[in-house]
Amino acid sequence: MIWLIGSKGMLGTELAEVLTASGLAWAGSDRETDIRDPQALQSWLAAPGGANGQTVDWIVNCSAYTAVDRAEDEEELARGINALGAGNIARLAATIGARLIHISTDYVFRGDGTRPYIETDPVDPQGAYGRTKAEGESLVSNLCPQNFIVRTAWLYGQHGPNFVDTMLRLMRERDSIGVVADQHGTPTWAFDLARAIAAIIKREPASFGIYHFTNAGQTTWHEFAGEIQRLGLEYGLLDHACSIKPLTTAEYPTKAQRPAYSVLSKDKIMAAGIAVPEWKASLHAFFERDLAH
Numbered sequence: 067m068i069w070l071i072g073s074k075g076m077l078g079t080e081l082a083e084v085l086t087a088s089g090l091a092w093a094g095s096d097r098e099t100d101i102r103d104p105q106a107l108q109s110w111l112a113a114p115g116g117a118n119g120q121t122v123d124w125i126v127n128c129s130a131y132t133a134v135d136r137a138e139d140e141e142e143l144a145r146g147i148n149a150l151g152a153g154n155i156a157r158l159a160a161t162i163g164a165r166l167i168h169i170s171t172d173y174v175f176r177g178d179g180t181r182p183y184i185e186t187d188p189v190d191p192q193g194a195y196g197r198t199k200a201e202g203e204s205l206v207s208n209l210c211p212q213n214f215i216v217r218t219a220w221l222y223g224q225h226g227p228n229f230v231d232t233m234l235r236l237m238r239e240r241d242s243i244g245v246v247a248d249q250h251g252t253p254t255w256a257f258d259l260a261r262a263i264a265a266i267i268k269r270e271p272a273s274f275g276i277y278h279f280t281n282a283g284q285t286t287w288h289e290f291a292g293e294i295q296r297l298g299l300e301y302g303l304l305d306h307a308c309s310i311k312p313l314t315t316a317e318y319p320t321k322a323q324r325p326a327y328s329v330l331s332k333d334k335i336m337a338a339g340i341a342v343p344e345w346k347a348s349l350h351a352f353f354e355r356d357l358a359h
């Protein structure tokens with residue numbers, strides 16, 4: 067069976083649905099089984115509400131400390147979850163012989179690239195969140211030989227606060243908003259990432275290690291907002307057009323520095339036979355499936 071850790075988060079909830087629809091047996095844990103506590107993880111394996119003694123073949127770690135700005139003030143708390151917690155999971159996976167899929171982020175890179183980042187590019191995180199995620203990656207790769215580390219970026223979905231919801235709310239409330247136009251990346255629908263994770267479990271790529279997965283293509287937050295507005299109007303979720311002013315990063319300061327360029331190359335995961343849908347098509351599908359009622 068599959069142990070889905072962080073099963074109540076944005077990605078975890080989506081993955082739970084995909085695993086069920088794919089007929090893959092899984093059981094989940096979230097906050098109540100604190101990944102910072104190795105004993106709690108160990109106990110879950112035998113617990114009736116956990117694996118109940120069944121063999122765990124795969125662990126997928128979707129749990130994380132994801133508050134990027136708050137992490138600047140709470141780096142030790144973020145490290146406990148993103149690094150040491152991930153390490154606890156990796157150690158246990160190795161002990162029980164389970165393969166581990168661990169989710170990581172574009173924030174491990176410096177973010178000043180000029181071509182899509184490949185898996186072997188050196189990490190150089192610029193903030194506390196990225197540092198703790200990079201440490202988590204190293205612990206996972208050092209402690210659990212059978213690991214797949216899947217880096218993703220700009221995640222949105224039905225089951226968590228995200229950029230699409232925020233934009234739709236602001237566009238309803240205002241006639242004009244400003245959105246950063248000098249940061250480049252790729253939006254990623256959590257459903258597509260969940261399907262990619264399920265595909266890794268089913269296909270089991272020949273080599274372990276790091277894989278990048280986002281949707282295909284690249285854009286800016288400003289262009290992403292424009293597409294959200296276009297679809298919001300088309301699906302009747304917005305009743306008026308709102309002017310979207312392009313901002314520079316300097317005009318929209320945040321506590322944690324955001325990468326100027328964080329496009330990830332998907333060549334490796336595509337070569338493993340895993341589909342990478344285009345970002346606009348997936349955004350459209352998200353509206354169609356989850357937002358238009």
Ligand SMILES: NC(=O)c1ccc[n+]([C@@H]2O[C@H](COP(=O)([O-])OP(=O)(O)OC[C@H]3O[C@@H](n4cnc5c(N)ncnc54)[C@H](OP(=O)(O)O)[C@@H]3O)[C@@H](O)[C@H]2O)c1
Pocket residue numbers: 072073074075076077078095096097098099100101102127128129130131132147151169170171172199218219220221222226
């Ligand atoms: N969201 C993005 O834009 C984005 C971008 C790139 C990469 N990622 C990565 O993608 C993965 C999934 O992100 P997400 O957006 O789905 O995150 P999320 O919605 O914040 O979900 C994380 C889950 O982990 C739980 N959790 C936190 N601390 C825990 C602990 N100590 N023990 C057990 N569970 C704990 C959280 O519970 P609480 O809600 O109670 O805290 C939550 O249910 C993460 O690895 C993240 O770093 C996300």
